[in-house]
Amino acid sequence: MKTYLVTGATSGIGEATALQLIQEGHTVLALGRNETKGRDLETNGHGRLFFFQVDLAVPSEIERFFETTKEDFPTIDGIFNNAGTFGKPVAPERVTDQQTEVFQVNYHAPEQIIQRAAKRLSRGASIVNNSAIVGHVKFPAMLLPYASSKSALLTLTKTYAARFHGKYRFNAICPGPVDTKLSHSLYGGKEKFDLAMKHHLRGHAAHPSEIAEVVCFLLSDKASYINGQTLIVDGGYTLT
Template sequence: MELNGRVVVVTGGTRGVGAGIASSFAAAGAEVVVCARRPPEVPLPKVEFAPLDVRDADAVRQFFVELPRVDVLVNNAGGAPYRMLADMEPERHVRVLELNLLAPLTVSLAAYEHLKRARGSIVMIGSVSGGRPSPGAAAYGAAKAGLENLARSMAVEWAPEVRVNTLVVGMVATERSHLYYGDEEGIAAVSRTVPLGRLAEPSDVGAAAVFLASDAAAYISGASLLVHGGGERPAFLDAVTVNKET
């Protein structure tokens, strides 16, 4: 799955999952550009940083005009605070939708001509929140559901020149995990709900993104690849009272 010489743009690639994705592409031999509003606190080896707010359509278009080539686009920028629906103003929910759904559309359109010439690939970073109820992150879940559908439509409209796929990502251990899962004990408890017994590492997501962008996935487009450690252990299993050995 070598990507020697290919130019990869990763949005929001300065920390957490995005940094793991950028590092994985760099390790595969790609020339990697990460774009975000702020530079990484810790520079990533063999990765170039460019300042960009992906919600600013004019700035996004200008950013891609100035790039000589793009072979792979990873729409990773996103996220949302944990807030119940009624505890946040509608305008705040709209901003979540803008960042997690409208921005990937804007960026993809801006990169399209580059990707078409290169017969390149787009990898959307989705979430398991897009396929199940997401209390506390309802707008985020709705955006991620829309992102997965958008990717499928793009895969049809832009074929055969551009492949488009989605990574449906579960819980990931990052420097911000404590904001969602609590202290080490809380993270350990959450990890036990995952069949593989741990949260993903950013490098796990990065390896999957490299695969989808590589020639090894040349016939994969419009697909959603689950990167969630087996998903969530069904709650009813803990409530079963029959003899589990029968």
């Protein structure tokens, strides 16, 4: 059984992935901000889920997490860099420094986590970065910082895969619309989101567990020959 680090484990895709990993018998270091939710997950985690309150917008909190866990969890077998934020949607010509948090959470935090974890990764460890279809397939103008940070994450994924020659694997997923808090707030509420999803190729968005299944596969040794890839998981959304 393995030890995995999952960011954004307190909701949506990250929570579904953490729960699936637990069900498969693995140990999960679950990062998030929402302490109530994190402690609930820990209570129901069969003693194998450990919650850590870490705000990824604050680099010193990431540093502290790695310092405080190095003795109890000296080996990490995989990472799901999942947490993300789209910030405040704004026209590209109005983007200001206030949007820097988007880049910190979506790009720099995964980068720092990989750098800090590198010394503790087991041979064959698998890193999965949660990107998005925006930024390289779709280009919603109001989401420039989000889209460009997610695009940069793809470059980071491929660069690290090339750097480590298969010692560790690095892949990215690009989900289409998923039924989570993040997409509800982007569309102005769940009702509006569900209505918009009627135009999806299959008529509705993904359940978070449909993305978790793919992530758990990529994290596992079953995907040992998949490295440096970007997998679009969108139910055909980008076909139309």
